[in-house]
Amino acid sequence: METNPTSLPMKILVFLLFxxxxxxxxxxxxxxxxxxxxxxxxxxxxSLRWYTALAGNSAIISAFWTSLLLGAIVTVLSLAxxxxxxxxxxxxxxxxxxxxxxxxxxxxxxxxxxxxxxILIVFASAGFLGSFWGLVIGHLVITLPYALxxxxxxxxxxxxxxxxxxxxxxxxxxxxxxxxxxPMMAPGIVAATALCFxxxxxxxxxxxxxxxxxxxxxxxxxxHHVESRADPLVASVSVLLILLTLAVVMVVDRTVxxxxxxxx
Amino acid sequence: xxxxxSEPIAAIPRPALGRLGxxxxxxxxxxxxxxxxxxxxxxxxxxxxxxxxxxxxGIRETFTLANWFGLAGDAFYLELIINSVVVSLTxxxxxxxxxxxxxxxxxxxxxxxxxxxxxLVISPLLTSAVVRTYxxxxxxxxxxxxxxxxxxxxxxxxxxxxxxxxxxxxxxEILMPYMILSxxxxxxxxxxxxxxxxxxxxxRPVRVFWRVVLPLTLPGIALGCLLCFVLAVSSFIxxxxxxxxxxxxxxxxxxxxxxxxxxxxxxxxxxxxxxxxFGAALAVYARILRAID
Amino acid sequence: xxxxxxxxxTPTALTSRDAHLRxxxxxxxxxxxxxxxxxxxxxxxxxxxxxxGPSGCxxxxxxxxxxxxxxxxxxxxxxxxxxxxxxxxxxRDMGLVFQxxxxxxxxxxxxxxxxxxxxxxxxxxxxxxxxxxxxxxVRLEPLAERRPRELSGGQQQRVALAxxxxxxxxxxxLDEPLSNLDAKLRDEMRNEIRDIxxxxxxxxxxxxxxxxxxxxxxxxxxVMKGGKLxxxxxxxxxxEHPATPFVASxxxxxxxxxxMGKGDGTAIAGGAVLRxxxxxxxxxxxxxxPHRVRLTDSDGASASGGEGTNRLDGRLSRVTFVGDLLQYxxxxxxxxLVVEAASDHGRVFRAVGAPVSLMWRVEDTMVFGRTA
Numbered sequence: 001m002e003t004n005p006t007s008l009p010m011k012i013l014v015f016l017l018f019x020x021x022x023x024x025x026x027x028x029x030x031x032x033x034x035x036x037x038x039x040x041x042x043x044x045x046x047s048l049r050w051y052t053a054l055a056g057n058s059a060i061i062s063a064f065w066t067s068l069l070l071g072a073i074v075t076v077l078s079l080a081x082x083x084x085x086x087x088x089x090x091x092x093x094x095x096x097x098x099x100x101x102x103x104x105x106x107x108x109x110x111x112x113x114x115x116x117x118x119i120l121i122v123f124a125s126a127g128f129l130g131s132f133w134g135l136v137i138g139h140l141v142i143t144l145p146y147a148l149x150x151x152x153x154x155x156x157x158x159x160x161x162x163x164x165x166x167x168x169x170x171x172x173x174x175x176x177x178x179x180x181x182x183p184m185m186a187p188g189i190v191a192a193t194a195l196c197f198x199x200x201x202x203x204x205x206x207x208x209x210x211x212x213x214x215x216x217x218x219x220x221x222x223x224h225h226v227e228s229r230a231d232p233l234v235a236s237v238s239v240l241l242i243l244l245t246l247a248v249v250m251v252v253d254r255t256v257x258x259x260x261x262x263x264x
Numbered sequence: 265x266x267x268x269x270s271e272p273i274a275a276i277p278r279p280a281l282g283r284l285g286x287x288x289x290x291x292x293x294x295x296x297x298x299x300x301x302x303x304x305x306x307x308x309x310x311x312x313x314x315x316x317x318x319x320x321x322g323i324r325e326t327f328t329l330a331n332w333f334g335l336a337g338d339a340f341y342l343e344l345i346i347n348s349v350v351v352s353l354t355x356x357x358x359x360x361x362x363x364x365x366x367x368x369x370x371x372x373x374x375x376x377x378x379x380x381x382x383x384l385v386i387s388p389l390l391t392s393a394v395v396r397t398y399x400x401x402x403x404x405x406x407x408x409x410x411x412x413x414x415x416x417x418x419x420x421x422x423x424x425x426x427x428x429x430x431x432x433x434x435x436x437e438i439l440m441p442y443m444i445l446s447x448x449x450x451x452x453x454x455x456x457x458x459x460x461x462x463x464x465x466x467x468r469p470v471r472v473f474w475r476v477v478l479p480l481t482l483p484g485i486a487l488g489c490l491l492c493f494v495l496a497v498s499s500f501i502x503x504x505x506x507x508x509x510x511x512x513x514x515x516x517x518x519x520x521x522x523x524x525x526x527x528x529x530x531x532x533x534x535x536x537x538x539x540x541x542f543g544a545a546l547a548v549y550a551r552i553l554r555a556i557d
Numbered sequence: 558x559x560x561x562x563x564x565x566x567t568p569t570a571l572t573s574r575d576a577h578l579r580x581x582x583x584x585x586x587x588x589x590x591x592x593x594x595x596x597x598x599x600x601x602x603x604x605x606x607x608x609x610g611p612s613g614c615x616x617x618x619x620x621x622x623x624x625x626x627x628x629x630x631x632x633x634x635x636x637x638x639x640x641x642x643x644x645x646x647x648x649r650d651m652g653l654v655f656q657x658x659x660x661x662x663x664x665x666x667x668x669x670x671x672x673x674x675x676x677x678x679x680x681x682x683x684x685x686x687x688x689x690x691x692x693x694x695v696r697l698e699p700l701a702e703r704r705p706r707e708l709s710g711g712q713q714q715r716v717a718l719a720x721x722x723x724x725x726x727x728x729x730x731l732d733e734p735l736s737n738l739d740a741k742l743r744d745e746m747r748n749e750i751r752d753i754x755x756x757x758x759x760x761x762x763x764x765x766x767x768x769x770x771x772x773x774x775x776x777x778x779x780v781m782k783g784g785k786l787x788x789x790x791x792x793x794x795x796x797e798h799p800a801t802p803f804v805a806s807x808x809x810x811x812x813x814x815x816x817m818g819k820g821d822g823t824a825i826a827g828g829a830v831l832r833x834x835x836x837x838x839x840x841x842x843x844x845x846x847p848h849r850v851r852l853t854d855s856d857g858a859s860a861s862g863g864e865g866t867n868r869l870d871g872r873l874s875r876v877t878f879v880g881d882l883l884q885y886x887x888x889x890x891x892x893x894l895v896v897e898a899a900s901d902h903g904r905v906f907r908a909v910g911a912p913v914s915l916m917w918r919v920e921d922t923m924v925f926g927r928t929a
Contacts, residue, residue: 011369013365017363018381018384020437021385021440021441022384023403023437024395024396024398024403025395026399027399031399039405040405040407041408042409081294081297082294084290084291084294085290085293088287092283107301110302110306111498111542113498115306117522118535137297137300140297144297148294159659162659164653164659165661166661167625167626167647168649168652168653170673170677171676172676175676179672184661184663204392204393208523209523223394226397226398235402238392238399245390249387249390
């Protein structure tokens with residue numbers, strides 16, 4: 001083990017900064033076990049009452065199912081659209097692949113507040129507001145660029161020779177894609193799946209513009225809850241959300257390695 | 265390994281319906297989403313900023329610069345814009361100061377420890393901004409632990425929430441992972457041997473930092489600052505919740521004009537303004553980058 | 558013979574019986590540059606032909622056009638009696654061994670080898686049988702269930718070979734197959750590939766930039782430069798009678814001398830009259846192989862060469878010991894010539910600075926017109 005060139009004061013400083021960075025996330029765990037009526041820290045008493053309250057809150061539960069379904073559909077559609085797009089852009093590089101790649105990832109450059117407003121105005125006149133499929137399209141606008149970016153990078157790093165070998169061995173283009181290209185892209189596909197799902201599941205701003213009174217997602221429901229009331233209910237939801245995220249991350253880590261996926 | 269680098273990459277064998285046809289077909293879904301959910305809305309937004317807003321949410325299709333002149337002539341909006349930029353710059357500087365030590369420490373660590381710390385840095389990114397802001401509401405509340413700690417030392421209880429201070433604290437924390445990752449990306453140029461070389465040449469650690477480490481990490485700093493400024497200017501969730509409706513920034517105003525007042529032309533104009541500020545930030549970034557090299 | 562079983566039974570395609578490859582004015586243009594310029598080449602059935610040249614000479618482009626991975630800009634590729642120029646790669650029935658091996662990382666060795674058979678709709682039991690035979694041929698049967706990344710470079714190379722051969726290709730194409738192996742393994746694989754090719758009697762094209770590989774393995778060597786053929790011939794031909802100065806210097810080591818031909822079978826170089834096997838007149842380039850030149854004392858009796866011998870006088874400027882050889886660098890009126898002699902315990906013929914003579918036979922003198 002190499003000696004670390006870091007002095008003790010530096011270590012203490014870094015520890016405190018990490019504490020600052022992680023404080024709000026760590027904090028919701030004790031708060032969720034609060035026995036108090038209102039949001040306070042540290043709580044004077046402990047209980048599971050907010051988890052019970054959560055189980056009885058039909059608005060949040062139905063928002064959760066909406067988010068889950070939305071996330072699943074958006075993820076599947078993102079992969080279905082981004083895999084062929086990545087293939088065309090990376091492998092069939094003909095007319096302006098670079099331009100197409102920039103165009104299709106451009107939505108990531110716009111702030112979601114602007115994108116949300118822009119979509120709101122167009123969807124309002126099309127009667128798409130408050131509709132599930134309107135939300136799907138709204139989420140696809142930002143999940144597709146992420147998926148394309150991850151998949152195009154993965155595909156670009158794969159040796160072309162394997163696909164060529166498969167075709168000299170008699171594989172037709174579609175067979176080569178199915179039997180060689182796709183399996184070799186697996187790590188990228190897992191990463192893109194996790195990323196798309198988490199982005200969709202966490203999306204608030206665009207969704208705020210597109211949801212209606214009868215249709216809402218979990219983050220939007222939580223946003224409205226925090227906006228109007230200060231009670232520990234959101235903490236109990238947050239703990240469950242953090243656990244869900246942890247599960248997704250662990251699945252990704254087991255299959256492809258976390259650092260490879262998120263640190264580019 | 266690179267004997268045949270000069271040999272060009274082969275064409276993929278042509279599909280039955282022709283290369284161009286196949287490519288078009290495969291790009292159709294993503295292009296459709298791009299056009300319907302991105303290009304058309306953004307063009308429409310630009311157009312909307314030249315329409316006239318009627319009272320009660322009505323819109324008259326026209327071509328007027330009234331919204332733009334309205335912004336320039338209204339003291340409230342001028343202050344809002346300046347305030348947004350100043351607050352965002354403050355947030356950027358604070359984020360940089362708090363992130364730099366973490367990034368430097370991460371860069372110098374190795375192995376599993378480094379992986380673990382990297383996961384810690386990334387994990388807030390995977391947590392909803394609503395959840396993290398909620399955590400800050402608990403921390404910064406009037407009866408919260410921070411205010412209590414300060415009063416226990418005999419100071420007057422400060423207000424840390426529902427004002428600009430709260431928004432700045434919350435956003436700095438929210439943006440730190442972005443800054444740390446940008447800095448790390450830029451630290452690639454920072455070879456520990458360069459520092460060692462400087463030390464063997466007789467430089468004291470503080471001098472090594474100012475003369476060697478900092479200059480080498482400037483590109484990463486510039487990138488991180490650009491990213492944080494841009495995200496701060498356009499952030500909405502944290503200012504809305506931690507500002508408690510009392511902090512007026514561009515993003516919250518866009519939302520209020522669009523949803524509450526239903527003045528779409530004005531909110532479109534403010535959106536375009538945010539994009540203009542983005543462009544300006546990018547131009548400054550490009551200049552700084554050129555100056556560094 | 559184990560090797561023969563691979564080609565036993567009914568040939569899958571007509572072409573495997575009639576595998577005579579012909580390139581007819583084959584051309585590939587990228588913009589204004591011609592990577593391959595109007596190449597004509599005949600590869601008779603059962604021969605192993607090397608495409609030899611420096612990188613960028615068009616040899617790999619040619620191979621990839623034969624395989625169908627690159628569409629030619631002009632010309633024809635004919636196998637047997639069928640023109641396959643427009644045939645898509647997956648119908649060509651060629652076995653290509655890649656420089657990087659290009660094994661499928663997500664499949665076992667056995668699945669890798671089986672891939673081409675599955676594409677051809679061969680029945681399951683037959684696939685199993687033929688995969689086993691192919692792996693036996695390259696002595697890899699015990700590793701059938703391993704993944705490619707668990708194998709050494711040489712083993713991966715043999716899997717790639719088995720995968721290309723198991724489909725009983727009409728033609729075997731090898732793209733620098735040995736360049737990623739270390740020196741010792743390279744010698745081994747050279748012989749192994751040659752043996753397998755001869756046992757199967759398969760037509761093969763071998764791309765390499767290494768003259769030793771080309772000379773030692775192949776029936777015929779095609780030297781290429783700048784997308785064009787420089788010379789086609791047997792290894793001995795190309796080495797002993799190079800058609801151009803480029804071939805002479807690319808294939809084997811050479812000494813180079815500028816001379817003036819007199820048109821009567823002699824030329825003047827370094828102040829001496831040399832006999833040359835040519836009636837060239839005007840400026841010529843004279844070349845000879847370092848190991849065909851003898852070093853003698855410039856004053857001794859042995860210095861007088863006979864009728865069939867050329868002689869040049871110079872001064873010994875440097876001696877390099879390279880193990881099995883000693884290289885004597887001799888300065889002949891400003892031109893440095895090299896003489897190679899078998900090393901005898903590193904004993905040096907003369908001290909540096911001594912006057913020496915170079916002698917070689919007239920028939921070992923290569924003469925080329927100087928155009929540039």
